[in-house]
Amino acid sequence: MKPTVHDIAARAGVSLATVDRVLNGRPGVRAPTREKVEAAVAELGFVRDVAAANLAKSRVYTFAFIIPANDNSFMIGLRGELEAVRRWAAQDRISIQLIDVPAFDAEALASALDAVRAEQMDGVAFVAIDHPLVREALERLTESGLAAVTVVSDLMNSSRAHYAGIDNLAAGRTAATLLGRFLGRRDGPILPVAGSLQVQDHRERLEGFQSVLQDQFPERVLLPVVEGGDDPVRVEALVSQAAADHPELAGIYSFGAGNRGLIRALAAFPQGRHPVTIAHELTSVTRAALLAGHIDAVLNQDAGHEVRSAIRVLKAKADGAGVVVAQERIRIDIFLKENLP
Amino acid sequence: MKPTVHDIAARAGVSLATVDRVLNGRPGVRAPTREKVEAAVAELGFVRDVAAANLAKSRVYTFAFIIPANDNSFMIGLRGELEAVRRWAAQDRISIQLIDVPAFDAEALASALDAVRAEQMDGVAFVAIDHPLVREALERLTESGLAAVTVVSDLMNSSRAHYAGIDNLAAGRTAATLLGRFLGRRDGPILPVAGSLQVQDHRERLEGFQSVLQDQFPERVLLPVVEGGDDPVRVEALVSQAAADHPELAGIYSFGAGNRGLIRALAAFPQGRHPVTIAHELTSVTRAALLAGHIDAVLNQDAGHEVRSAIRVLKAKADGAGVVVAQERIRIDIFLKENLP
DNA sequence: GAGGATTTGAGGTACGTAAATCAGAATTTT
DNA sequence: AAAATTCTGATTTACGTACCTCAAATCCTC
Incomplete structure (x- = not known):
């Protein structure tokens, strides 16, 4: 049915090990061989079984959420959603670390970003503050290969991969x-x-x-x-x-x-x-x-949606996969007395 | 880290095979032994790794979507979303079969439901018509263990597991x-x-x-x-x-x-x-x-959201897992010129 | 306590991929 | 042409679970 690495190896006339080297970008494959494998991948329409790959790698996605220590209802709600999603995400080998920073403190946010970078996580979601320190820390972050997503508040013209929030x-x-x-x-x-x-x-x-x-x-x-x-x-x-x-x-x-x-x-x-x-x-x-x-x-703005969207996007980036764009658009909900959930 | 079946076996003082029998409800385990295993599961907080389990089973979820052959923009859009989600779902070993039925035809819908039942799929999503024939077919369906979800139009006081649509x-x-x-x-x-x-x-x-x-x-x-x-x-x-x-x-x-x-x-x-x-x-x-x-x-009503929600719920039912309730509530979107997506 | 039936244990294979080792082949350098 | 280097193949183990077989242990019934 769905082609596996074995099919690719057979089709390209190479061994499993070589296919593995190509697929995972490991060195030790000459260009012509690499092309043969890539051709086979394209012809058979091979897509890596992420679940099996993660199993083999015993991979755990580690994401950090940097949230301002704000005590208004919205932020409290956002924390609640994050807590709920955390348990749910654990089933998908996603571990979420919550990092508190003082509210409205660009310096603290910047150093929190730097701390995340030092820890070699897979991605970060954070409530942005538009400040040079934050921008610089974000650039450092993405340059070391981390995926970053802004939540609630964006940082335009930056290297963040996605913004999970409203217009x-x-x-x-x-x-x-x-x-x-x-x-x-x-x-x-x-x-x-x-x-x-x-x-x-x-x-x-x-x-x-x-x-x-x-x-x-x-x-x-x-x-x-x-x-x-x-x-x-x-x-x-x-x-x-x-x-x-x-x-x-x-x-x-x-x-x-x-x-x-x-x-x-x-x-x-x-x-x-x-x-x-x-x-x-x-x-x-x-x-x-x-x-x-x-x-x-x-x-x-639906805080739960924002949190889940941020995680989905971070995971997709970590897997090098795409996202369902429409699913990640955060709507401006209009509530009247009549359409309250 | 996360407990595995091996940990359960060790903790319960039984063999892997016995743990497997208990977890998968296979016969041949005496009540006291079963209880030992269940206690170990509870104590260690074991949750089955669904990804690994599906890999081992080579499981493919097969869901059917029964959609009225209506040519208005909304239904066309819904079909489009379904098509888009289909590709995306394939990565999760979810195969979605689209079944057309004449619009407003309760009899046709009922027999479509019966046909799905005969095919032993894992779940069905359908746009309901409130009619005795449909209700009876739905009952037969759920009695044979299929999960059923209504989309867009509900069937209240029935055995459908979920309604993906607006109030x-x-x-x-x-x-x-x-x-x-x-x-x-x-x-x-x-x-x-x-x-x-x-x-x-x-x-x-x-x-x-x-x-x-x-x-x-x-x-x-x-x-x-x-x-x-x-x-x-x-x-x-x-x-x-x-x-x-x-x-x-x-x-x-x-x-x-x-x-x-x-x-x-x-x-x-x-x-x-x-x-x-x-x-x-x-x-x-x-x-x-x-x-x-x-x-x-x-x-x-966001057709894409409805389709994805229906699939998530069907998959959760098939896995015996829970759902994030808030995520599955379909909102009544209010669009003005100013907040168009 | 013999007989049969049931329960349990031990071990293996499989799923699809990752990652490692090691030997052999091909290529490049000297 | 020999040596050094790079590339490739074959094979193995592992991830966590499912499912199968076969043998051994335990249970029940008479």
Whole structure:
């Protein structure tokens, strides 16, 4: 049925050992012989049985996940998914090491990357911070042959093999469309609430949001962005303040964490007069707010999908195999009260 | 590291052969011995290396996909995904047989199921039709030990192991919320366009749509549902007729196929006066219409995800393994112009 | 406790590939 | 042409599990 190395050897008129040398790029084969083998491989359509190969090699894939020690719901959820996938992956000889780094600390992230490189693992997934130190560490990493994948936050124009996360520009644009259309003819300004504009993702979301708003809803007033630092207390204070300053406040786009504070501020609005609100990341907090009607839509990235995608891609790279592209695209999930999972 | 059958044998104080008999449920082991082995398995946390086992068995998983010979874009897309996954699955010793049946033909589906049963495959995925003949055939199937999975359309309260598809009730509810909110204060009735109310999925979508509309937008007039039979020509005629009958037509919810005709009818509306429209399934047609602004939102089920999910579940059942539940939930994707993939 | 039946042990082969050794052949260098 | 070097073949072992055979041990029944 499916051709094996034995078939290749017979077809090419060489021995098993030679086939092995060619297939695994080992030295000691002259060019003409190598070509004979390669021709046989092509003719028979041989594909290595990865399972059997791994068995023979007793291969264990070792991947590292570098995750910021952030305590917001999203990161906690991501850790949970990682833990769940870990057990599942063990059945495929995949061992996943979790490495914590301080949040927003480019230096720590860079040295974590260097540490992984020293350990000779098969691949790394990490939440990127766009900083020269990180970029340099990443280049060193990929140059030593490690596959690297960014998760949640990307590092564009770098040597990472893949990005398992959403298009934040598109997310911002989507939020603007939804918010603009939900508002309809209702007057009043919109308040954008960021976590921190230091964070690339948040900047992109804001940019997408602004561009669609200017384009499609030019008459709508966009208040200056406030930064809540992903901190519920600060977010609550900022939103309450904005509500006091702008009694006609019609919409809120919250694209950082700390939504617990946002909800508290929203609950203070008189029934039926609260601003149309769109937030990011489906957590227990935003889910409850969605059901209660405090929030109108939640844009979400599926952390579980991101983790599994990162691992699939790392494994494919380690095997030199391809990936199902569509399967690895992380969608911008839009959740309304009606389509909650 | 990971315990092997040898470790189990040593731990239980029995021979390899006995361990093998226990693990594979072969006869010839007394209860006390069996228990010793099982205890050792539990203590050491032994999990069979499926890859090695399959290698030894030269096992090939054979699954059948029974797909209605429907020529709408969605089904064509599903076939495409199946074809793509087929090559990919071959690497995992999974062989997928595609079986065509006439669309909407319960009898044909039932006998296809019976045929699969006769062939002793490992599992079946099929697009269900709720009909006694189908239900009976399914029961026969699962009773002979085959795993069965429904795709796209479910068969509730049956012995299918899994349903790889969306919650159509929730989809209808989601559409109603979006449509209602997009319309805002704009007056005018809404036209629901079904494929056929004979189809369970369409009935469910309509039901969800109606319930939310009555609940949250009670003043909105819902026109009687029209059935386009998933046929572009008929859909176009029906929508054009409705537009003529109701010049104030404000919204359309199209939850069947044949959207090519819907788009044609929409293009006839004066610029800026066309009804807010929500359709199902992201195809080249609906994608173009979304970009052109003829359609306002598309609800989608990811056919590729459904196919892969069905296969993963079938394989897990065949191995007696578990599944990552969250990974197998098919989402209701909401696409706006801004978050198109 | 003899007879038969059942249970268990020991060992082997197989799956498809990796990786190693060693001998012999071919090629290149001197 | 001899020596050194490089290439190739033949063979073996291993990975973890399945499955087979044959013999030995244990059980049960009368």
